[in-house]
Amino acid sequence: xxxxxxxxxxxxxxxxxxxxxxxxxxxxxxxxxxxxxxxxxxxxxxxxxxxxxxxxxxxxxxxxxxxxxxxxxxxxxxxxxxxxxxxxxxxxxxxxxxxxxxxxxxxxxxxxxxxxxxxxxxxxxxxxxxxxxxxxxxxxxxxxxxxxxxxxxxxxxxxxxxxxxxxxxxxxxxxxxxxxxxxxxxxxxxxxxxxxxxxxxxxxxxxxxxxxxxxxxxxxxxxxxxxxxxxxxxxxxxxx
Numbered sequence: 677x678x679x680x681x682x683x684x685x686x687x688x689x690x691x692x693x694x695x696x697x698x699x700x701x702x703x704x705x706x707x708x709x710x711x712x713x714x715x716x717x718x719x720x721x722x723x724x725x726x727x728x729x730x731x732x733x734x735x736x737x738x739x740x741x742x743x744x745x746x747x748x749x750x751x752x753x754x755x756x757x758x759x760x761x762x763x764x765x766x767x768x769x770x771x772x773x774x775x776x777x778x779x780x781x782x783x784x785x786x787x788x789x790x791x792x793x794x795x796x797x798x799x800x801x802x803x804x805x806x807x808x809x810x811x812x813x814x815x816x817x818x819x820x821x822x823x824x825x826x827x828x829x830x831x832x833x834x835x836x837x838x839x840x841x842x843x844x845x846x847x848x849x850x851x852x853x854x855x856x857x858x859x860x861x862x863x864x865x866x867x868x869x870x871x872x873x874x875x876x877x878x879x880x881x882x883x884x885x886x887x888x889x890x891x892x893x894x895x896x897x898x899x900x901x902x903x904x905x906x907x908x909x910x911x912x913x914x915x916x
Contacts, residue, residue, distance in 0.1 A: 738777075744843050746774040746803035747853070749782060754795030772803050779841060783834070790827040792858045800837055801853025807868070809900045814852050818872035818899040818913070820882045822865050822891055829856060829863040832889050836865055839888045846884065847877040872899040875914060882916040 749770040770786075773779050792798060799807040808814065824832060833856050838844075840851060852868040867885060869878060878897050886895060896912030903910045 741776040743774055743776065743779070743841050745841070746772055747779075747800055747841055748772040748803050749786070750799035750801065750807050752797035752799075754793050767797070767799070767807060774803075779837075783837070788830040789833050789856045789858055789863050790830050794858055794860050796858045797855055798858075799853060799855040800840070801868070802851075805852050807853060807855060809904060811852075813870055814868060814900065816871055816873070816900075817852060817869045818878065818897055818902075819866040819868045820878075820885060820895055820897050822885075822889065822895055824863045824865070826860070826862055829865055832865055832891070835888055836867065836885070839885070840867075844884070844888065845881055847880050850874065850877045850881060872897070872901075872913070878914055879916060882914065886916060 749772075750767050751770050752767045771782050773782055789798065801807050805811055805813045822832065833854075836854050840848075840854060845851060850869045850871060852870055854865060854867045857864045857866070867881065869881060872878065882895060882897060886892075894915055897914040898910050899913055902913070
C-alpha cells in the first residue's frame with residue numbers, strides 16, 4: 677500500500693495559524709496540558725503551609741514559549757509623512773516580542789492590513805534591524821514582493837509572519853523581516869533579505885514563501901541597490 681503523502685508546508689502553516697488563533701480566542705494555554713497530580717494524603721503536614729504552596733502555584737504565570745529570535749513591529753504612519761522629510765524618517769518601533777504569547781497579544785490587538793489607512797507601511801523585522809535600506813544588515817540585500825487587491829492581504833500577512841517567526845524557511849538566517857504596504861488600489865507584502873547576491877538562498881526563500889501562501893502567480897526579487905538607483909525602473913533579478 678502506498679503510504680499517505682505528508683502534508684504540504686503551506687497546509688501545515690495554515691493549520692498552525694488556525695489552531696493558535698482558536699486557542700488564543702478561547703484564552704487557552706498554548707503549551708501542552710500537564711496531567712493532574714495524584715492527590716496524596718500527607719500525615720502531620722502543616723495545612724497553612726500547604727495552602728500557601730497551592731495558592732502560589734495557582735498564581736504562577738503560565739509557561740512561555742520563546743521564539744528563536746526577538747522581533748519588532750514598526751509602523752510608518754501616512755499622516756506623519758511629508759514630501760520634504762527623508763525617506764524612513766517617520767517609521768517608529770511599536771513593540772518587540774520574543775514569545776508566541778507576546779506575538780498573539782500584539783497581533784490580536786492591532787489593525788490588520790485591510791483596516792490600515794492608505795499610505796501606511798507596517799513592518800515586522802528581527803530585533804535590532806531597522807526596516808531601512810541604510811541599515812547595515814539590509815544594505816546589501818533585496819526583497820521578494822507579492823501583490824494583492826485592496827483589502828485582500830490579511831491572511832497572507834498572517835501566514836508570512838508565522839512562517840518567519842516560526843523559522844519555517846530553510847534560509848531563515850537570510851531574512852531581515854517583512855512589510856505590508858497599503859495603497860489605494862493594492863496591498864503589497866515584501867520579505868527583505870540580507871545578501872541579494874546569494875541567488876540560491878533568495879530563490880529558495882521565494883519558492884517556499886509561495887508554497888506557504890498557496891500563491892500561484894510569478895513573483896520577483898529586486899536588489900535594494902537597484903531600487904535606490906533606479907526607483908520604479910528597477911528590474912527583477914530573480915523570479916519564481
